[in-house]
Amino acid sequence: MWCHRLSHLQSSLQDLLRGRVICSALQQPSFNSLFPLAVHWHHTASKYPNCAWQQHEDHFELQYANTVMRFDYVWLRDHCRSASCYNSKTHQRSLDTASVDLCIKPKTVRLDETTLFFTWPDGHVTRYDLDWLVQNSYEGQKQKVVQPRILWNAEIYQQAQVPSVDFQSFLETNEGLKNFLENFLLYGIAFVENVPPTQEHTEKLAERISLIRETIYGRMWYFTSDFSRGDTAYTKLALDRHTDTTYFQEPCGIQVFHCLKHEGTGGRTLLVDGFYAAEQVLQKAPEEFDLLSKVPLKHEYIENVGECHNHMIGVGPVLNVYPWNKELYLIRYNNYDRAVINTVPYDVVHRWYTAHRTLTIELRRPENEFWVKLKPGRVLFIDNWRVLHGRESFTGYRQLCGCYLTRDDVLNTARLLGLQA
Ligand SMILES: C[N+](C)(C)CCCC[C@H](N)C(=O)O
Numbered sequence: 001m002w003c004h005r006l007s008h009l010q011s012s013l014q015d016l017l018r019g020r021v022i023c024s025a026l027q028q029p030s031f032n033s034l035f036p037l038a039v040h041w042h043h044t045a046s047k048y049p050n051c052a053w054q055q056h057e058d059h060f061e062l063q064y065a066n067t068v069m070r071f072d073y074v075w076l077r078d079h080c081r082s083a084s085c086y087n088s089k090t091h092q093r094s095l096d097t098a099s100v101d102l103c104i105k106p107k108t109v110r111l112d113e114t115t116l117f118f119t120w121p122d123g124h125v126t127r128y129d130l131d132w133l134v135q136n137s138y139e140g141q142k143q144k145v146v147q148p149r150i151l152w153n154a155e156i157y158q159q160a161q162v163p164s165v166d167f168q169s170f171l172e173t174n175e176g177l178k179n180f181l182e183n184f185l186l187y188g189i190a191f192v193e194n195v196p197p198t199q200e201h202t203e204k205l206a207e208r209i210s211l212i213r214e215t216i217y218g219r220m221w222y223f224t225s226d227f228s229r230g231d232t233a234y235t236k237l238a239l240d241r242h243t244d245t246t247y248f249q250e251p252c253g254i255q256v257f258h259c260l261k262h263e264g265t266g267g268r269t270l271l272v273d274g275f276y277a278a279e280q281v282l283q284k285a286p287e288e289f290d291l292l293s294k295v296p297l298k299h300e301y302i303e304n305v306g307e308c309h310n311h312m313i314g315v316g317p318v319l320n321v322y323p324w325n326k327e328l329y330l331i332r333y334n335n336y337d338r339a340v341i342n343t344v345p346y347d348v349v350h351r352w353y354t355a356h357r358t359l360t361i362e363l364r365r366p367e368n369e370f371w372v373k374l375k376p377g378r379v380l381f382i383d384n385w386r387v388l389h390g391r392e393s394f395t396g397y398r399q400l401c402g403c404y405l406t407r408d409d410v411l412n413t414a415r416l417l418g419l420q421a
């Protein structure tokens with residue numbers, strides 16, 4: 001048991017050993033009855049002065065590389081990388097976790113150089129490299145982002161002068177593909193240039209980075225304003241900023257757009273970084289951000305036009321954050337497709353509308369709007385979990401083709417190229 005801060009660890013330890021107690025909790029008279037066990041800190045030899053550990057009743061505590069980490073004993077047994085517990089060829093666990101005693105505690109703990117050895121009651125030995133523990137501890141993860149991003153408004157994006165990647169180099173070189181993915185991961189949008197304006201070439205592009213996600217709209221879709229489907233996308237009307245397929249339990253990860261033809265006016269594409277807007281909400285009204293990340297909503301797609309009959313329902317909050325580090329990973333924002341709110345009582349509903357208004361104001365700030373006119377040959381990839389898109393109304397004949405991609409497979413490609421995703 002100890003309750004001093006990391007930076008004072010050494011001196012506090014000495015205080016503790018000398019009986020000079022500095023922590024207020026320790027000054028309470030009940031201290032001895034609460035913590036009757038003697039404190040045993042283990043320090044490494046002077047070669048590794050920055051490592052100390054101690055065994056507590058219900059966890060193991062390690063201080064290393066400026067990090068204080070606490071490990072559950074079952075966790076330490078469960079993550080054993082010995083040959084009998086873990087198959088390092090398949091990277092899969094062989095150990096049956098259910099066979100581990102939930103009250104397990106190591107018989108002995110020993111440190112050798114930078115390896116910790118735990119000997120368990122049955123004699124099995126588990127070894128952990130200290131750096132591995134730092135990498136894989138909760139305390140280590142809490143301080144890290146899962147995906148580095150550059151949040152943008154129109155000015156930030158334009159000033160960054162993000163280069164487009166050429167069709168040939170995208171298809172034929174790993175470097176071209178990597179450059180593209182790097183920018184796509186950072187900004188949530190990216191362009192490929194000089195693509196022959198056909199559906200087949202667009203499909204080739206898509207297949208280079210991912211699996212195409214087939215949906216009710218087909219595998220590759222190709223649309224004009226003919227209202228062939230029961231959705232405003234298939235008209236000439238303006239579309240306010242939104243993310244697509246909010247009515248899927250897992251909204252499509254990436255959207256690919258290639259404008260094959262437009263003989264007419266208007267029809268520009270609007271792009272808004274949803275995470276930039278959400279970040280503004282977090283700064284200005286953290287409780288509203290919190291509410292948007294907690295209230296579950298339904299989005300719905302009901303279609304009965306011609307032969308097309310569909311009814312989709314997706315459930316989830318507007319903002320989705322990883323609970324351990326509060327990092328945003330998905331925004332669902334589509335006011336057209338948002339269904340009846342009936343998952344929370346009326347007073348929460350009102351607070352939710354207030355929070356939604358705050359986010360909408362941020363999303364609608366003109367300085368956050370990046371407008372582009374899609375042209376044949378220039379393919380746009382949009383991170384549909386982050387960047388909202390919309391379009392200006394238009395006149396004339398306009399053909400757009402594209403597809404959705406499965407997010408897992410885009411990230412898989414990025415990781416295989418050495419990117420953090
Ligand atoms: C035309 N295309 C297939 C791209 C998508 C149409 C989906 C439109 C829908 N309201 C949504 O926002 O999800």
Ligand SMILES: O=C(O)CCC(=O)C(=O)O
Pocket residue numbers: 233239244269389390391400
């Ligand atoms: O027509 C456009 O530019 C985009 C329409 C749209 O939002 C969509 O297809 O998802």
Ligand SMILES: [Fe+2]
Pocket residue numbers: 233242243244389
């Ligand atoms: Fe859309």
